[in-house]
Every structure is written in structure tokens, then in C-alpha cells.
Amino acid sequence: MRKSEREIVESGRLITRRVLMLGAIQAAVVSALGLKLRSMQVEHADEYRMLSDGNSIKIRLLPPARGLILDRHGTIIAGNEQNYRVTLTREEAGDVSAVIARLRHIIPMSDRQIADILEEIRKRSAVTPVLVADRLSWAEFSSIALNAPALPGVTPEAGLSRSYPRAGDFAHVLGYVGPVSDYDLSKIENPDPVLRLPEFQLGKVGMEAKLEEPLRGKAGSRRVEVNSAGREMRELSRQEGQQGATVQTTLDAGLQNFATQRLGSESAAAVVIDVTNGDILAISSSPVFDPNKFVRGISGPDYRALMNHDHRPLADKTVQGVYPPGSTFKMVTLLAGLEAGVINAGSRFYCPGYTQVAGRRFHCWSRGGHGMVDALGSLEHSCDVYYYELAQRVGIDRIAAMARKLGIGVRHELPMSAIAEGIAPDRAWKRARYDQEWQVGDSLNASIGQGYVLASPLQLAVMTARVATGRAVSPRLVRAIDGQPEPVPEWPELDINPLNLRTARAGMDAVMNGSRGTARRARIIAPEWQMAGKTGTSQVRNITAAERARGVISNEQLPWNRRDHALFVCFAPYDMPRYAVSLVVEHGGGGSAVAAPIARDILLYALADGLPPLTAYPESERAKVQEIWSRMNLTPSARKGEGRARA
Amino acid sequence: MSYLNYHVAQVPTGWRKILHLNWPLVFLVTAVSCIGFLMLYSVSGGDIDRWAGPQMERFAVGMVLMFALAFVPIWFWRSISVASYVICVGLLVLVEVIGHVGMGAQRWLVLGPVRIQPSELTKVAFVMTLAAYYDWLPVEKVSRPFWVLIPVILILLPTGLVLMQPDLGTSIMLVAGGGIVMFAAGVSLWYFAGVIAIVVAGVTTVMESRGTDWQLLHDYQFRRIDTFLDPGSDPLGAGYNIAQAQIALGSGGWSGRGFMQGTQSRLNFLPEKHTDFIFTSLAEEFGFVGAFSLLMLYVLILGFCMYSALTNRDRFASLLTIGIAGTFFLYFSINMATVMGMLPAKGSPLPLVSYGGTSLMILLMAFGIVQSAHVHRPRG
Structure with a gap:
């Protein structure tokens, strides 16, 4: 391919013009990067420093309280009760088995339970808290809170759990809630992140399941500062969730x-x-059967007794x-x-x-x-x-x-x-x-x-x-x-x-x-x-x-x-x-x-x-x-x- | 005067070429790479064997390759550019058929002991092809529709294949890199204005469709856009990385916390701290001074390349240098913009600094080609 001198000169002029334009665009982009850098590191440095200094920021979801279910006169037939529980986060715990061994001195746990917990922790991501024990007594709960420094990654939480004050009376019509299973999640196209919280409860059958949407409410969130051990130092901001809707039934x-x-x-x-x-x-x-047993996790023998009963208590x-x-x-x-x-x-x-x-x-x-x-x-x-x-x-x-x-x-x-x-x-x-x-x-x-x-x-x-x-x-x-x-x-x-x-x-x-x-x-x-x-x-x-x-x-x-x-x-x-x-x-x-x-x-x-x-x-x-x-x-x-x- | 009438005698030969290398560029590339070693050493918590060591070895190999390529006459590259394009497209097709799936996408090709990422090779090869095309094409035909269509097809063919892997990030990079070469070659600005107008109109239409009955994206895709626009709206999901990266970056302040003193990365709050988010560690430990210095080093590398391109009278060499420098520019600016929250999160390394073999080697080889263009430029 031959090129005339004229062509080379023209090509050179064209390239020069375009390179200068390109240079101008690049200079603009670099300036934007530099300015953003300056804005973050010089002008707003103090804010970021505060978030990061010694403590770091975490965002925790606040599970919404589940909506109440009332009878026609306003009597609570499905409510919420305080539940003291403990969760463990792998990333913060470091040596998980050592932490659990120490936790065992406070809460009695069987080898089988521990194996289940370790399995669950392995399956979940490092930053997801996994439920270790719940329905603790106040003594156990406060003892764990007291020993927090020796238990990295362990978070004592006071949460709400569903309760049915009328026990079996409404078992069939209301149904019951239970922990969210992988199967439940797989059925929902785009699950609400709150469903992944270890303690969260989902309506499984009956009205609890059919009215899940209004009953669930909206999760809130809070930004907290934690130190490097994951311990909460203070709360920065809090956005309250919205309790689920109260459902008044026609029942008496x-x-x-x-x-x-x-x-x-x-x-x-x-x-x-x-x-x-x-x-x-x-x-x-x-x-009837007691739905509260299902909420707390029914034991094998209890469940078999219900299943094998010739009067079929679980059927509505x-x-x-x-x-x-x-x-x-x-x-x-x-x-x-x-x-x-x-x-x-x-x-x-x-x-x-x-x-x-x-x-x-x-x-x-x-x-x-x-x-x-x-x-x-x-x-x-x-x-x-x-x-x-x-x-x-x-x-x-x-x-x-x-x-x-x-x-x-x-x-x-x-x-x-x-x-x-x-x-x-x-x-x-x-x-x-x-x-x-x-x-x-x-x-x-x-x-x-x-x-x-x-x-x-x-x-x-x-x-x-x-x-x-x-x-x-x-x-x-x-x-x-x-x-x-x-x-x-x-x-x-x-x-x-x-x-x-x-x-x-x-x-x-x-x-x-x-x-x-x-x-x-x-x-x-x-x-x-x-x-x-x-x-x-x-x-x-x-x-x-x-x-x-x-x-x-x-x-x-x-x-x-x-x-x-x-x-x-x-x-x-x-x-x-x-x-x-x-x-x-x-x-x-x-x-x-x-x-x-x-x-x-x-x-x-x-x-x-x-x-x-x-x-x-x-x-x-x-x-x-x-x-x-x-x-x-x-x-x-x-x-x-x-x-x-x-x- | 024709190409063959260059004063070839004045082009250095043999070992004398070494004196005519673009030495400032060599030093700048080395300096940036050294910053990389330092940061990899730091984020590994002082474990040299983890990332810094392997990265240095690859750098050494890459430097040798760079010098070797610098000695190869630039006209050799022009003569093989079409062949290299065909080979790269062939490899991309091969990846589609038998490729190894890594990180949820088909990107790797395992040929015996060698693992190749054809999309990385393609970035250089197709810039070379476009440069050769415009070198061959008479300047007055550059803006004619038919002659614009050909390079567009040349760009879209590998882009489509990469998109199928799927690797949206690299495909955007390919389109932008190709666009830079076409721009430099002198394609009429109206084409670029047209493309920008179409993209803007398309994006507007998609966003406007939200909530109507002809909605063009799924709800979750819109939510992903929301997360990008306001990371706080999904603090535990996709926004987490960005929020943590920004805290690390901002907390560095003017002069930083000092080497190996960064807390965010130390406490493992930072994801991908040795690859895509390494700039945040640098910014945290060396502050604005350190981060801005790195940015300036990149600008200098860019500047020396552009100057070399401007002073090179060979159209092929000039366009090739601009294309490679432009791709390099895209690399570092996209990575920095991402970690600062100016662009949606997607995996892209910080050139020469992030841990990763293929990317570093390909980059050094590309600089070898830039050197070759510099050494063998027409003189007199």
C-alpha cells in the first residue's frame, strides 16, 4: 500500500485534531475522578473517619412485629411474646467451634444440636447470623450478655415470637407460623431480605399463611457502629419498621x-x-393440637403422636x-x-x-x-x-x-x-x-x-x-x-x-x-x-x-x-x-x-x-x-x- | 513519498533499539506496578507469598515479554493483525463451546497447561485490526457509511461473543475501545453524536416504561438500578460493597492511616480487597496524597502514550498506540469511578495494581507494542 505525502500529512492533521479532543474528554474524566477523591478524602473525611475509626458501621435489619389476630370482640387470638435468643456470625466469631464450646458452659446443648448448628453455619454466608439457641431463660440470657467479650460473634437478642394464647381453640383456622425454610424461599420469586433473618417466622398454614402479606409488616433497619470484634458500640440511626396489620376476624x-x-x-x-x-x-x-408447639419447633415424639392419632388432629x-x-x-x-x-x-x-x-x-x-x-x-x-x-x-x-x-x-x-x-x-x-x-x-x-x-x-x-x-x-x-x-x-x-x-x-x-x-x-x-x-x-x-x-x-x-x-x-x-x-x-x-x-x-x-x-x-x-x-x-x-x- | 520510502536506515536496528525505547513510560509502568506490590503486601496482612510474590514473578515475566515485543518491528504487527483478529474470534467461539466456567461465566479456555482468557487477548488484537483497517483505508473514505459499517461489524462480532459468556463489563470495554480508535481515525462526529443520542433515548425509554404495562425490564432489574442510584436503599445487598468501599476510601483523609494501618481492609469489611477494590485500600492507607499520586501516574502514562502517538507519522502505529492507551484509560477510570460509587458495581481490575495474572501480562505486552511503535517510528 502506497501513501502519498499529502495523505500522510492529512492523516497526521486529522489524528492530531482528534487526539486533542480525546485528550480533552480524558482530562475531564480525570478531573471528575480527582474532584470526587478530594470531596471524599478531604472535605468529608471526618464523617468517613468517624464511621471507620475504631468502630465500623453495620446495618442490621429490624424484623417487624407480626400483626395481631383478634376475635370479633378484640380478644387477641394470635399475638407476639418476648423471646430471648442467641445468634452467631461466622465472620466475627473466627474460631466457631471454640466459641460454641465456651457457650456450652452457659446453655446446655447436646452434641447433636451442636452438629446441626455447625452444619447451618457452614451453609450460610460468613456474615449471616445463625440461630444458636432460643427461648432462653432470663438468667441464661443475661449471663451470655455478661460474657460477651469471651464470645466473639455471639449476639444475644430479645425478639418477638408468635404465640397463640388460646392454645388449640383456633389451631385449624389460624394455622401457625414457623421458621423460614429453604423450600419456602425457593417458592418466592424475590424474597424480602427479612425472610433470611434466622429468627424470622413465616405463616405456614391456615390464616397465618393466607394473610401472610398483611400480617408480615415492613422491616426497619438500624445503622450501628461495631468494633472489630463485632460488638455494637452505638446506634447511629434507626428506621423503625412497620408492624404487620391487625386482622380482626369474625370469630368469637x-x-x-x-x-x-x-x-x-x-x-x-x-x-x-x-x-x-x-x-x-x-x-x-x-x-385440636397446640400450635405453639409448632412455633417452638415440635419434638419428634409429639409430632408422631399427632400423625398417628386415628382421629387426625392435624386435619381441618x-x-x-x-x-x-x-x-x-x-x-x-x-x-x-x-x-x-x-x-x-x-x-x-x-x-x-x-x-x-x-x-x-x-x-x-x-x-x-x-x-x-x-x-x-x-x-x-x-x-x-x-x-x-x-x-x-x-x-x-x-x-x-x-x-x-x-x-x-x-x-x-x-x-x-x-x-x-x-x-x-x-x-x-x-x-x-x-x-x-x-x-x-x-x-x-x-x-x-x-x-x-x-x-x-x-x-x-x-x-x-x-x-x-x-x-x-x-x-x-x-x-x-x-x-x-x-x-x-x-x-x-x-x-x-x-x-x-x-x-x-x-x-x-x-x-x-x-x-x-x-x-x-x-x-x-x-x-x-x-x-x-x-x-x-x-x-x-x-x-x-x-x-x-x-x-x-x-x-x-x-x-x-x-x-x-x-x-x-x-x-x-x-x-x-x-x-x-x-x-x-x-x-x-x-x-x-x-x-x-x-x-x-x-x-x-x-x-x-x-x-x-x-x-x-x-x-x-x-x-x-x-x-x-x-x-x-x-x-x-x-x-x-x-x-x-x-x- | 510512500511508506517504503521511509528512512528505514534511520530506524535503529539490533541492540541499539534499546536506546530508543520510550524509557519514561518503562519507568512509569514499573512504578505503578511497584505500588501494586506494596498494596498486595499490605492487604495480605504482611504475607508476601499470598499475592505480592506471585504478582512480582508475573511482572518479571511480563517485563521480559514487553522488551521482546518492543524489539519486534511495528510492521510485523500490522501484517498479522487480520490473522490475530480471526484467531481471537475463533478462541471466543471455542470458549462458548468448551470453555471453563469461572465466577458464573464462561471465560477461560484451558489448553493443556495454559489457561487463556480470550476476551483479554481480544482487547489488544481487535484494536490492532482496526488500526490496520484505517491505515489501509484512504483518509477521504473514512466517514462514508459503507466504510463505517465494516469496523462496526468488526467491533460487534467479538463483543457479541463476549456478551454471551456473559461478561457485560468486557463487552462495554470492547465497544468503547473500538470507538476510541474510530474516533481517532477521524470518523465523522455525527456518527458518534447519533450513537449517543440513540443510547440516551433507549435508556430514557426503558426508565420511563417502569410501572406502565409495557415495562421493558423486570422489577428486580429496576431495583438493581435503584441500588446503584442510592446504595443506602439496599444496605445489606449489593450496596454493601460500595458502602464499605466508600467508608474505607473516605476515612483515609489527607495523608492516610499509614502503610498497613488501614482498618477497613484489616477487619475484612472490604470485599475483593486484593482485586477490584484495591484502590480503596491504597486510598485508606495513603490518603488523598497517595490516591491522587496514583491517578497522576496513570495520567502521565496516558500522556506519554498520546504524545508518542501524536509524533508518530505512521498512521497504523499512531492509531494502535491511541487504541491501547484509550483502553488503559478506560480500565483505570472505570475502576476508580466504581469504587467511589460513581458507576454501578461490576468486576473490573485496577490496571497494573490489582492481583491477577492474565490482565497484568496482557497489559505489559500491550505496552511492548506501544514501545515497538515508538522505536520503529519513521524518522527524518
Whole structure:
């Protein structure tokens, strides 16, 4: 490549010009660097020197206090308590095992615990504090604080920990919190740094998990000076965090306590709902467990005991459990028939004790039959044959549609874990589920709440509330968050003829107050609290032909887990409904004998807002009721003063 | 007069070349490297075997290489520049295929006993290629769109490969280094203004998109930008390094705490104290006087290179020197700006001072090429 002299000169001139421009830009950048250096090292040197001199600055996160959960009257049902604990930071400790050996003189720790702690310290970054021990006594705590110079990297901290003052009463609805696991972190896309603090607690199940966001609050931070051993010298600035929102629930601590105690050791569930607004006043699953044990870290044997218990204390039977509703489903079938116009309130069927359909006999619970039965009587006597006849005329699809209209087979959204949808079966459902055609026998079984029908106690309570009011009442658990009341929707009218609803309600009244009502023994005699209800006894097994040939086997002869479920739904007062209760006692036997008295007691407690006067009970029941009360150890809801959160 | 008509006879030959080296540049480079040894010794807490020793050995090897390269005639470099470009791109592709993953990115290539970081080599090789291109291209064609497009492709090809490693820092460095050569070669200022306008518009658009339904970045990416703009907003996360570095730097004051007396680095508050953040240790121990002196030494190195480029009538040698000096300038100014919190944190070493073999050796070899350009400049 040849270049002319002219080209070389021109190139040289161009480069010279550009190099000078480049030089000017570079000079500007260098000046900026120099000025910044001067500003930091000369003008602001004192500030930095102060931060660094002898001490150095650290930023510590202040975990926010978790929001309180209150009952409807302001009683604390989930609060926070002081917890003294000790953390260790590898970077500041230096020789970790030596420090732990010294710490062991103050706090007793097993070899196994120490191995776990060392493993945890190894896994975490050098600057992350790792929890070494918590729930220390004040003596241990102050002893550690006193010996701080010999324990580099060890920080005694007083923090807050979740506590559930009502122990097991709210175990299922509230759930519990626990330490944040790696698995929890992996599920969150961009976890809040506060979650990485060793002592931080996260809602694991129930309302604690579902309302994690409002309950958690916002972390604060503080800038502290620490010396080279990591010991805090003074606080430079502090930015307070924000406590989590206070959640006021619709629950009533007194009623919840009563319901839980009334269920006792049975494997059972009870739901009390205010039919006027959907407020759930009590939602109790039994047996209970103590959520505080989970917060503190439950021991192996305790956990195994809960897991192996045949009454499944950890399961929330109120929303997770689904049961064949048995005869409590008969209001659905009756209303489907009345609405379809295939019967009216006066229509009668003859009950000889069974119905013959497609070559199979479907028995009424009463072997001898009920004779001529009308709508009211069908509920009062709980005549199965009436519903077998009705089912053949109205058809399953209309029954299923009515069930869904009344809240069965529909998921009700509440801040609780694993809410079941239940099943309101129809032709399409069976085809999708089993790829089989619907049989008329299926309709007969479904008409009395057996077969494929499944409902949770929550759904049964909603159904009862809807029958009682004629409105599409939905349950709700949260009354207010941070003092902001959650609005109560205006529940829309159900598209059901009020006269037909009145017939169903009258039938439920007859169950309690009719001369031959199936639950007459459990009636309330105080006229202002007159109660209407419906019993249910649902089979959990098929009765084989052989068994039938041998005669009916009584429930008591069967092993516990093959006995019938006892169910009961009710509402009161009859003429101006206020509360509805649903009750399931797993494998409890008969609905009228077992479930109805419990439901009545809970309903009365709600109506009387405390223990009712004995005069509300029929004479024959009073001694038994008194005996039950005397065995209870009730903790009423705190209405005024003590134990009540200031709003 | 053509290139071959230079008074080649006047270009020194044999051992006489040693007299014509740019000696002030040799001394300056050595001085800065010695500051590096001193600081590495200090931050290791007086353990010479940890960082200072190995660094001195590499410096010795690098110096020998520098002298060796200085003796190679500059026209040799021009003749191999295209080949070296092709080889570097080939190595970058190889890294993509079989490269060794280090620090979360594919950067290393292990060939037998030798570990190569092709992106480092590329920085020198492609400056050389661009210089050769503009030496070949008649000056009047420099600003024509087609002839501007070619070097842009030459720059973007290795940049794209480096970006895939992924190494955003080095790719920015490559684009800026290439840009400096194009600038010096005389490409019309309108092109540069256009690129700057597009970048500014792009950044503005991205920032404006925040919170709208056509948001262009993820929320966490925006938060990273927030952290850069206000390190205090995330004091335990990404802001930690910067906050600690600033405390160390500022606490040095006018004259510093004295050699080996820096507390921030001693107490391990400083991250990466021997590599990317070594300037903060220097500033803490030797204060403004020490830190500013280092800055001035860098400026002097830059100045001698630029002067050498200005007085060199060979277009290739001149552009190559400017390109290498410009890359060197980017190195030290980006590192200093980062530790002072003026730029977002990203790994970039302080040239000649930070611990690290490849970077030091490549830099010394690059200065060898600058020396070669100086020694073999046309005379008379």
C-alpha cells in the first residue's frame, strides 16, 4: 500500500485534531475522578473517619412485629411474646467451634444440636447470623450478655415470637407460623431480605399463611457502629419498621372455645355462621393440637403422636373434610322438586319401607315404612322413600343444580388452607369422572345425601344459612384489617320461590318441634330461640346382601372407623333466623342422638352470647346439660379490659 | 513519498533499539506496578507469598515479554493483525463451546497447561485490526457509511461473543475501545453524536416504561438500578460493597492511616480487597496524597502514550498506540469511578495494581507494542 505525502500529512492533521479532543474528554474524566477523591478524602473525611475509626458501621435489619389476630370482640387470638435468643456470625466469631464450646458452659446443648448448628453455619454466608439457641431463660440470657467479650460473634437478642394464647381453640383456622425454610424461599420469586433473618417466622398454614402479606409488616433497619470484634458500640440511626396489620376476624373466642370443648375428644367439626351477614363465629375441628408447639419447633415424639392419632388432629375437618351429608341433604332434593313443580307441599307418596327400582330394593331407614308422607312429614320423619320417589321424577341434574345454588359442590373462598370443593354429582360429572352413564340408582342414593354426594361442614352451614334466609349468603372470616372494616356485601336473593323455602323451613321446624320429629329430644323450648334443624346419618360402608340377610348390625358392634357419621344442621330463631350451625361427628353413630345435642348446645351458646339459662332446655335434658357444663373449663371472650388489644 | 520510502536506515536496528525505547513510560509502568506490590503486601496482612510474590514473578515475566515485543518491528504487527483478529474470534467461539466456567461465566479456555482468557487477548488484537483497517483505508473514505459499517461489524462480532459468556463489563470495554480508535481515525462526529443520542433515548425509554404495562425490564432489574442510584436503599445487598468501599476510601483523609494501618481492609469489611477494590485500600492507607499520586501516574502514562502517538507519522502505529492507551484509560477510570460509587458495581481490575495474572501480562505486552511503535517510528 502506497501513501502519498499529502495523505500522510492529512492523516497526521486529522489524528492530531482528534487526539486533542480525546485528550480533552480524558482530562475531564480525570478531573471528575480527582474532584470526587478530594470531596471524599478531604472535605468529608471526618464523617468517613468517624464511621471507620475504631468502630465500623453495620446495618442490621429490624424484623417487624407480626400483626395481631383478634376475635370479633378484640380478644387477641394470635399475638407476639418476648423471646430471648442467641445468634452467631461466622465472620466475627473466627474460631466457631471454640466459641460454641465456651457457650456450652452457659446453655446446655447436646452434641447433636451442636452438629446441626455447625452444619447451618457452614451453609450460610460468613456474615449471616445463625440461630444458636432460643427461648432462653432470663438468667441464661443475661449471663451470655455478661460474657460477651469471651464470645466473639455471639449476639444475644430479645425478639418477638408468635404465640397463640388460646392454645388449640383456633389451631385449624389460624394455622401457625414457623421458621423460614429453604423450600419456602425457593417458592418466592424475590424474597424480602427479612425472610433470611434466622429468627424470622413465616405463616405456614391456615390464616397465618393466607394473610401472610398483611400480617408480615415492613422491616426497619438500624445503622450501628461495631468494633472489630463485632460488638455494637452505638446506634447511629434507626428506621423503625412497620408492624404487620391487625386482622380482626369474625370469630368469637368464647363461642369457639365452647364449641371446641363441646366437641371434646370426638373426631368432629362444627361451624357457626351468622346467617344475616355470613360472619363465621366459630369454626372448630376436633381433636385440636397446640400450635405453639409448632412455633417452638415440635419434638419428634409429639409430632408422631399427632400423625398417628386415628382421629387426625392435624386435619381441618371443617373445610378440608368432606362427608356424605346423608339426610341433611334432603332439603336440597325437596327444594329441587318443589321448584321444578313435579310436587307441591301437599303431594304425598306412600312409603312401604322400600322402593323397588330396576330390580333393586332401596330401603327406608324405617323398616316398617311411614305410610302416606307429605313434604313436611318427609323431613320430620326423614322418610327416605319419599325422596326415592321424588328423585325419579325430578332427575339428578336439577338436584345437583339446587345443591350448587345452596352452596354444596362450590368452593367458598376463605383465608384457610386446602378448602375442599365437595361434590354435587350430575350426569356430566359422572361421565367425566368415571366415564359411565348415570344410573337411576345413583339418583336415589344422591337424593338422600349418599352415593357420590360429598359436602364439607362449612358447605352444610352455608346451605342451612341459605335455606334460612333465602339469600346467597357466603361465609367470611375477616371483619377488619388494620381497623378498615371489610364491607359486607348485600347478599343477593336466591332464585327460589319463598313459599317453597318456607315449606323446607317448616319441615326443619317439624324435625325439632313436631310430635314425632326425629330430633325432638334436642329441641329448644325457649320460644324466642325456637330452633329448626335436620338430622343426618351417613353410611361410610356398603351394607352387603349377606349382612342384610342376617339383619341390621347395630353401630356399636362395628369398629370405630366403620361406624356411620352423625350429622346435624340447624338454625334459630325459627321465625327470624340469626345463626346456623352445622355439625359432623365422624363415625359418631346417629345424627339425632349424637350430633343434634352438641349442635343445639353450640347454637344456644351463640344465641345467649354465653351459657344459656337452663330453662331453654326441655326438663328431661337439664341434668345431662348441667353435667356436661360442669366438666368444661371455659375461657370466655374478653369483652372489656384485660387481654383485649387496644384498637 | 510512500511508506517504503521511509528512512528505514534511520530506524535503529539490533541492540541499539534499546536506546530508543520510550524509557519514561518503562519507568512509569514499573512504578505503578511497584505500588501494586506494596498494596498486595499490605492487604495480605504482611504475607508476601499470598499475592505480592506471585504478582512480582508475573511482572518479571511480563517485563521480559514487553522488551521482546518492543524489539519486534511495528510492521510485523500490522501484517498479522487480520490473522490475530480471526484467531481471537475463533478462541471466543471455542470458549462458548468448551470453555471453563469461572465466577458464573464462561471465560477461560484451558489448553493443556495454559489457561487463556480470550476476551483479554481480544482487547489488544481487535484494536490492532482496526488500526490496520484505517491505515489501509484512504483518509477521504473514512466517514462514508459503507466504510463505517465494516469496523462496526468488526467491533460487534467479538463483543457479541463476549456478551454471551456473559461478561457485560468486557463487552462495554470492547465497544468503547473500538470507538476510541474510530474516533481517532477521524470518523465523522455525527456518527458518534447519533450513537449517543440513540443510547440516551433507549435508556430514557426503558426508565420511563417502569410501572406502565409495557415495562421493558423486570422489577428486580429496576431495583438493581435503584441500588446503584442510592446504595443506602439496599444496605445489606449489593450496596454493601460500595458502602464499605466508600467508608474505607473516605476515612483515609489527607495523608492516610499509614502503610498497613488501614482498618477497613484489616477487619475484612472490604470485599475483593486484593482485586477490584484495591484502590480503596491504597486510598485508606495513603490518603488523598497517595490516591491522587496514583491517578497522576496513570495520567502521565496516558500522556506519554498520546504524545508518542501524536509524533508518530505512521498512521497504523499512531492509531494502535491511541487504541491501547484509550483502553488503559478506560480500565483505570472505570475502576476508580466504581469504587467511589460513581458507576454501578461490576468486576473490573485496577490496571497494573490489582492481583491477577492474565490482565497484568496482557497489559505489559500491550505496552511492548506501544514501545515497538515508538522505536520503529519513521524518522527524518
